[in-house]
Amino acid sequence: xxxxxxxAKRIAKEIKDGYYVNLGxxxxxxxxxxxxxxMNVVLQSENGLLGMGPFPFEGEEDPDLINAGxxxxxxxxxxxxxxxxxxxxxxxxxxxxxxxLGAMEVADNGxxxxxxxxxxxxxxxxxxxxxxxxxxxxxxxxxxxxxxxESKLLTKCTLPLTGVKCVKKIVTxxxxxDVTPQGFKLLERAPGISVExxxxxxxxxxxxxxxxxxxxxx
Amino acid sequence: xxxxxxxxxxxxxxxxxNMTLMLGGFGLCGIPENCIxxxxxxxxxxxTCISNNAGVxxxxxxxxxxxxxxxxxxxxxxxxxxxxxxxxxxxxxEVELIPQxxxxxxxxxAGYGMPAIFTPAGVGTEVAIGKETRKFMVDxxxxxxxxxxxxxxxxxxxxxxxxxxxxxxxxxxxxxxxxPMMAMAGKITIAEVExxxxxxxxxxxxxxxxGIYVHRIFQGANYEKxxxxxxxxxR
Numbered sequence: 001x002x003x004x005x006x007x008a009k010r011i012a013k014e015i016k017d018g019y020y021v022n023l024g025x026x027x028x029x030x031x032x033x034x035x036x037x038x039m040n041v042v043l044q045s046e047n048g049l050l051g052m053g054p055f056p057f058e059g060e061e062d063p064d065l066i067n068a069g070x071x072x073x074x075x076x077x078x079x080x081x082x083x084x085x086x087x088x089x090x091x092x093x094x095x096x097x098x099x100x101l102g103a104m105e106v107a108d109n110g111x112x113x114x115x116x117x118x119x120x121x122x123x124x125x126x127x128x129x130x131x132x133x134x135x136x137x138x139x140x141x142x143x144x145x146x147x148x149x150e151s152k153l154l155t156k157c158t159l160p161l162t163g164v165k166c167v168k169k170i171v172t173x174x175x176x177x178d179v180t181p182q183g184f185k186l187l188e189r190a191p192g193i194s195v196e197x198x199x200x201x202x203x204x205x206x207x208x209x210x211x212x213x214x215x216x217x218x
Numbered sequence: 219x220x221x222x223x224x225x226x227x228x229x230x231x232x233x234x235x236n237m238t239l240m241l242g243g244f245g246l247c248g249i250p251e252n253c254i255x256x257x258x259x260x261x262x263x264x265x266t267c268i269s270n271n272a273g274v275x276x277x278x279x280x281x282x283x284x285x286x287x288x289x290x291x292x293x294x295x296x297x298x299x300x301x302x303x304x305x306x307x308x309x310x311x312e313v314e315l316i317p318q319x320x321x322x323x324x325x326x327x328a329g330y331g332m333p334a335i336f337t338p339a340g341v342g343t344e345v346a347i348g349k350e351t352r353k354f355m356v357d358x359x360x361x362x363x364x365x366x367x368x369x370x371x372x373x374x375x376x377x378x379x380x381x382x383x384x385x386x387x388x389x390x391x392x393x394x395x396x397x398p399m400m401a402m403a404g405k406i407t408i409a410e411v412e413x414x415x416x417x418x419x420x421x422x423x424x425x426x427x428x429g430i431y432v433h434r435i436f437q438g439a440n441y442e443k444x445x446x447x448x449x450x451x452x453r
Contacts, residue, residue, distance in 0.1 A: 047245075049391075056449075056450055057450060058453070063445050066445075066446070069447060083396070085325070088318065088323060092338070123295060123297030124297065125294060125295070125317055125345075127318040130319030130337070130339040133337070133338035134339070162343065163341075163343065164343075
C-alpha cells in the first residue's frame with residue numbers, strides 16, 4: 001500500500017520533459033519534490049505564476065509571493081507573474097499540459113467530485129472547476145476507499161460534481177488506473193496489493209486485462 | 219488628470235449601504251488593507267462583495283464580516299474563516315460560489331465592455347443550473363460552454379505596488395492576482411498603492427493598469443501584509 005509520498009512519487013513518473021504542470025493542494029503539491037533532476041518542468045500556480053520554486057528559507061518569506069494554497073514560495077530562473085484572468089486564460093486555452101489534483105470521488109466515466117459535501121461546511125471550488133473543464137490531461141491523486149472502507153471509485157459520483165468526463169488517470173494507495181470509455185482500467189498494483197483487493201475496493205466498472213504488474217517506485 | 223485623494227476615508231466617502239463592491243486580492247495577498255479598514259470605520263452595511271476569498275477571521279474581508287457589513291459574498295473559495303461559516307450556517311450571510319476563472323473573466327468582461335463570456339467551467343455541475351449553454355467546436359469536437367455575465371459593480375477597490383497621479387498602476391509578484399481585472403471593472407475604481415509617484419515617473423512600458431480605468435488613487439499606510447500560510451525550508 002502506498003502512503004501519500006508514495007502516491008506523489010508514482011505520479012511524478014507521469015511528468016514529461018517540457019511539461020507545464022498545475023499541482024493542486026494536498027498530495028499533488030508533494031509531487032513537485034519528486035520530479036526527476038534535470039527535467040525541464042514549469043509549475044503553474046493559478047493565482048498568477050509560472051515557474052513556482054520551493055518554499056523560501058526562513059526569514060526570506062515574501063508576503064507578495066504565494067501559491068494557490070496561500071503558502072509562501074519562491075520563483076525560479078524564468079519565472080513570470082500574470083493576473084488571474086490570464087492564468088485561467090492559459091488553462092482554458094489548454095496550454096497547461098498536465099493537471100494533478102485530489103478528489104473525494106471519481107466515477108468510471110471520468111466524472112470527478114472534489115469540492116463540496118452537502119450539509120457540511122462548503123468552502124468553494126476555487127479553480128478546480130476551471131482546471132478540470134479545460135485540462136488536456138488530468139491525473140487524480142486520491143484514496144481508493146474512505147475511512148469506512150467504502151469505495152471512492154464509483155459507477156456514479158454521489159457528491160456534487162466538479163466536472164464531467166474529464167479524469168484520465170488515477171493513482172491511489174492501492175493502484176494506478178486509466179479512465180477509459182469502458183471504465184477503470186487497472187494498470188498497476190501498489191506494492192503488496194493483490195488484484196483481488198483492488199477489485200473489492202472498486203465499486204465502479206473495473207477492467208482487468210491480463211497480468212497486472214506491481215508498480216516500481218524508488 | 220490628477221486622481222489623487224488624501225487617504226482611504228476620502229476615497230470611499232460616497233460608498234453607501236447596499237452597494238456592490240469588488241475587492242482585489244487572493245487570500246490575504248494583494249488586498250486593499252487601508253480601504254477595508256476605512257469601510258469598517260465608516261460602517262456601511264448590506265454590502266455585496268465580489269472577491270476571490272473572504273479573508274480570515276481577523277483580517278481582510280473577515281473584518282467586515284465581524285461587523286456584519288456584508289450581506290452577500292461572491293467568491294470562489296471561502297474556507298479559512300470561522301465567523302464566515304457561522305454567519306453562513308445561521309443564514310445571516312448569502313454566498314454565491316463560482317469558479318475562480320469564471321470570477322476573473324466576468325471581471326475582465328466588464329472591463330473589456332463585453333456583456334458575457336462563454337466558459338466550460340461548471341458544465342454538468344450545479345454551477346450550470348439555470349444558465350444558458352451553447353455548444354462550440356473545439357479541436358474538432360463539440361464542447362458545451364456556459365454563458366456567464368459580466369459583473370456590474372458600483373466600486374472596485376484594488377491594491378497595487380506603485381501608482382502615479384494619473385492612476386497608472388504596477389503590481390508586484392502574485393499580489394497582482396485579481397487586482398488588474400477588478401480595476402477595469404468598477405463603475406468607480408479606487409486604487410491604494412504602497413508608493414505614489416508623480417505622473418511621468420513610471421516607465422510606460424511597465425504599467426499593468428492604465429490610469430483611464432482608475433478614478434481615485436492614494437498612497438496607503440501601515441501595510442501589514444499578513445502571511446496566511448508561512449511555509450519555509452531548512453537551510
